[in-house]
Amino acid sequence: MTAPVRHPPVTNLAEGEWHRLHPASPLLRGGLVFIAVLGFIVANLRERVVDMFLVLFAPDLDDGFDAQYEQWQGDWANDPIGGIVTNGLVGWAILAVALVIVAVIIGFWLSWRMHTFRITNEAVEVRSGILFRSHRSARLDRIQGINVTRPLFARLFGTAKLEVSVAGQSANVQLSYLGSALADGLRADVLRLASGARAERAAQAADAAGATLPDSSSPAPDTQQRANVSAVLGQRVDEFLAPELDPSLAPPESVVHLPLGRVIGSTLLGGSTAWAVILVAIIVVGVTTGQLWVLFSFVPAAIGLVSYVWSRITKSLRYSIAGTLDGVRIGHGLLSTGNQTIPPGRIHAIEANQWILWRAFGWWTIRINVAGQSVSAGNDAAQRTLVLPVGTVADVHRVLGLLLPDSAAAVDPLVDAGLTGRDGGGGFSRTPRRAAWLRPFSWRRIGWAAGDGVVLIRRGWLLRSLAFVPLARMQSVAVSVGPVQRMLRLASVRIHTVAGPVVPNLPDAERDEADRLFQRLADEAVERAASDTSHHWGAPPSVAAPTGETTDAG
Secondary structure, X not given: OOOOOOOOOOOOOOOOOOEEOOOOHHHHHHHHHHHHHHHXXXXXOHHHHHHHHHHHHHHHOOHXXXXXXXXXXXXXXXXXXXXXXXXXOHHHHHHHHHHHHHHHHHHHHHHHHHOEEEEOOOEEXXXXXXXXXXXXXXXXXXXXXXXXXXXXXXXXXXXXXEEEEEOOOOOOEEEEEEEHHHHHHHHXXXXXXXXXXXXXXXXXXXXXXXXXXXXXXOXXXXXXXXXXXXXXXXXXXXXXXXXXXXXXXXXXXHOOOOOHHHHHHHHHOXXXXXXXXXXHHHHHHHHHOOXXXXXXXXXXXXXXXXXXXXXXXXXXXXXXXXEEOOEEXXXXXXXXXEEEEEOOOOEEEXXXXXXXXXXXXOOEEEEEEEOOEOHHHOHHHHHHOEEEEEEOHHHHHHHHHHHOOOOHHHHHHHHHHHHHOOOOEOOEXXXXXXXXXXXXXXXXXXXXXXXXXXXXXXXXXXXXXXXXXXXXXXXXXXXXXXXXXXXXXXXXXXXXXXXXXXXXXXXXXXXXHHHHHHHHHHHHXXXXXXXXXXXXXXXXXXXXXXXXXXXOOO
């Protein structure tokens, strides 16, 4: 008998054909909720199940149990499950439960069968739905980033969730779930297509597929099955122990790692600690004075705060950031892991902040503005705007070198003066002394500087801030003058970018200097946007930036 022909597994998902997700996707998306609800129902019906067996076998007991048996029957008469048992409908009930389970399984299978996706040279497309069909398409030239997350339970199945972030409200496209290796490969393919490099992909994929053809002399079925099980278990263990960011993607010196002590210390010294002390004090005072309503009002807030602190610590574990050929890649997480890839030309603003309690340790945090993600879009989206949870000044220099690779040489000499400087100097402008009437503590820190298409704005005393805005990404600029500012001959300059945690604002600058800055930014932003080619980082120069064409990264 001729052995069946084994076809090689699909390793290239970006060839333009329609593909399905991992077979375990329905279970990971909605099946876990169904199992949890079923387990909750069974756990709460344990006593009823025991009573059911007692009622069924009570007639065989001694007469001394007659009164007990009649009381049971009276209680069961008013109970739905008791009514099913006493009326002899147990078989029908089991049949109904079996039909529901079968219907759920069929629904899960149909949802997997009808959920398909494909990657073309122009877009990522997803079709889904059983009764109500939907077809979503995300253009590759509007991709702002690609996120691969691996929740703990999904890691047990060797799967990962891939999310394509696109400029626009609720425009992100999710592929939940793919095989872990396939998700990493698909991310690389999508980024390669989005970069404008589309050469020789089909030939390379064909060569790779040919190299993975299995040997015709396969071992015995039972031996092969045991070997496959052992290989799967070994692969899962390797995935759990492997670093979230592949060291082969970037040189070691480009990676920033966070010590565990710094993560815990910075969290305890953050602003959440002050709120925790206030909440605990309110709860203690309320309990000691007999105001029990405080428990219902502030205990949930305390639980939410503890959850936030724990989430911040766990998401900072195994943190890494590095520059790759396709952009900046950020990884984090211990049990549930995730990594984010931000292609070049997608960062609209950067801000380094230092909370006053961190000042003695020299710690800073960095956030960014990226189209399609804002602080109001949920905790996950807000987490993706945080590229450095806590780091030293040296870490800030290294991260800025990754986020602003084309301007690093010009910006780096200004960073130290922007982080801790005051009273002008270091290339920054000087704020007049009369600004102290409006900002008595921080007026000495207010200033701006510029270098190679990037404007820097420093401000703040309680919370030190240094913002960076690539002028090629700037949306608009505005000058505002209030009544008191008009009397003091001051003005504020606001730079508008996409929505996000970074709000570049130069408060209370000299009025004439604010006008000059406004004109300079308005003119230079047009020039920088016209010559910018960072959003087509993989294309030849002649393709990436046609002569006279203004580019737009979203």
